[in-house]
Amino acid sequence: MTSPLFEIPAAQQQAIGVTTTSATRKSLKPELSVQGKLQWAENEQTHIHPRAKGWVEKLYVDVEGEAVNKGDPLYQVYAPDLVVAQDDYLQLLDSLQQVGSAEKQTSFKNRGRKRLKLLGMTDEQIERLERTKETRYTVDYFAPQSGFVSALNIQEGMYIVPEQSVMTISGEQSLWLMLDIPQRYSALIKSGQMVHVASNTVQGHWMGHVDYVYPEIDEASQTLRARVPLSVSSDTLAVGSWLNAHVELPKLPATLVVPVSSLIQVAKQNRVVVKSSDHEFAVRAVKVGQMVGDEVQILSGLDAGEEVVTNGQFMLDSEASLRGLLPEQSAVMPMNQHQHGGAHD
Numbered sequence: 001m002t003s004p005l006f007e008i009p010a011a012q013q014q015a016i017g018v019t020t021t022s023a024t025r026k027s028l029k030p031e032l033s034v035q036g037k038l039q040w041a042e043n044e045q046t047h048i049h050p051r052a053k054g055w056v057e058k059l060y061v062d063v064e065g066e067a068v069n070k071g072d073p074l075y076q077v078y079a080p081d082l083v084v085a086q087d088d089y090l091q092l093l094d095s096l097q098q099v100g101s102a103e104k105q106t107s108f109k110n111r112g113r114k115r116l117k118l119l120g121m122t123d124e125q126i127e128r129l130e131r132t133k134e135t136r137y138t139v140d141y142f143a144p145q146s147g148f149v150s151a152l153n154i155q156e157g158m159y160i161v162p163e164q165s166v167m168t169i170s171g172e173q174s175l176w177l178m179l180d181i182p183q184r185y186s187a188l189i190k191s192g193q194m195v196h197v198a199s200n201t202v203q204g205h206w207m208g209h210v211d212y213v214y215p216e217i218d219e220a221s222q223t224l225r226a227r228v229p230l231s232v233s234s235d236t237l238a239v240g241s242w243l244n245a246h247v248e249l250p251k252l253p254a255t256l257v258v259p260v261s262s263l264i265q266v267a268k269q270n271r272v273v274v275k276s277s278d279h280e281f282a283v284r285a286v287k288v289g290q291m292v293g294d295e296v297q298i299l300s301g302l303d304a305g306e307e308v309v310t311n312g313q314f315m316l317d318s319e320a321s322l323r324g325l326l327p328e329q330s331a332v333m334p335m336n337q338h339q340h341g342g343a344h345d
Contacts, residue, residue: 096109154167210228
């Protein structure tokens with residue numbers, strides 16, 4: 001690789017404190033520390049919708065965050081359509097003897113039961129209706145799963161409709177940590193990578209694995225979202241809190257590596273100053289890869305063993321500029337936006 005050479009006397013080099021190091025070939029292992037926000041696991045959530053229009057007569061859940069078990073009553077509703085459906089079912093039961101065959105009786109009865117179930121009644125409630133022959137004007141609705149009430153959108157006396165989500169139940173031990181990954185690391189984040197999690201306010205250490213990397217970069221923050229399921233109770237870590245996460249990234253393929261301190265970064269070019277002999281230097285355009293700690297990958301523009309200036313390079317770069325010896329723009333090998341930056345964020 002050739003670039004225009006320029007001479008700098010030894011005395012001048014000593015005055016500006018020129019130091020150098022060799023470009024070496026090695027494999028770097030990135031370290032990524034980011035923050036993530038804790039949220040309910042959406043795949044463990046149940047959104048509760050009423051099956052019939054009506055009025056909330058009683059609310060068994062007082063506040064968001066309340067724990068419920070599967071089968072616990074959530075709210076009691078007066079729904080005119082459900083009252084009519086119960087009356088119709090009782091009339092059907094009274095008239096079954098007139099239907100004919102036992103097969104037809106069973107068919108009519110099953111259709112009546114199905115109508116009640118579609119309106120939200122349980123098997124136990126229907127059996128009680130069959131047994132007592134009494135229409136219930138208010139009916140309880142029950143929790144379909146155990147967990148915590150993560151959203152409560154109703155109050156006693158409120159009129160509710162099927163289109164409305166009246167509450168949400170989230171799993172007891174199922175939370176998601178949503179990581180904000182800097183764009184420069186987007187190509188390195190993969191499903192299955194281990195994540196170590198800690199809190200600034202709660203003692204303890206938790207581990208999880210990336211199970212999904214979202215495909216779109218957030219334009220405002222220039223970050224990529226990655227999801228980490230955590231088996232931890234919301235009693236231990238509060239939903240909505242920010243946690244510290246360390247992602248275990250794989251080693252990078254072996255490439256030439258130089259100290260970050262040797263790199264000169266300008267708007268449209270990355271370059272280094274190469275020491276060709278005791279008194280001769282050249283400014284070289286380079287293409288860089290990942291920065292890890294105080295080292296950076298050099299993907300092209302240097303050969304192994306070449307000496308790069310690690311101190312005084314900016315003075316030498318200015319001298320080359322004054323002499324018109326900087327690399328041409330056509331020789332520039334720009335760095336991809338996602339590839340630069342420090343190792344810790």
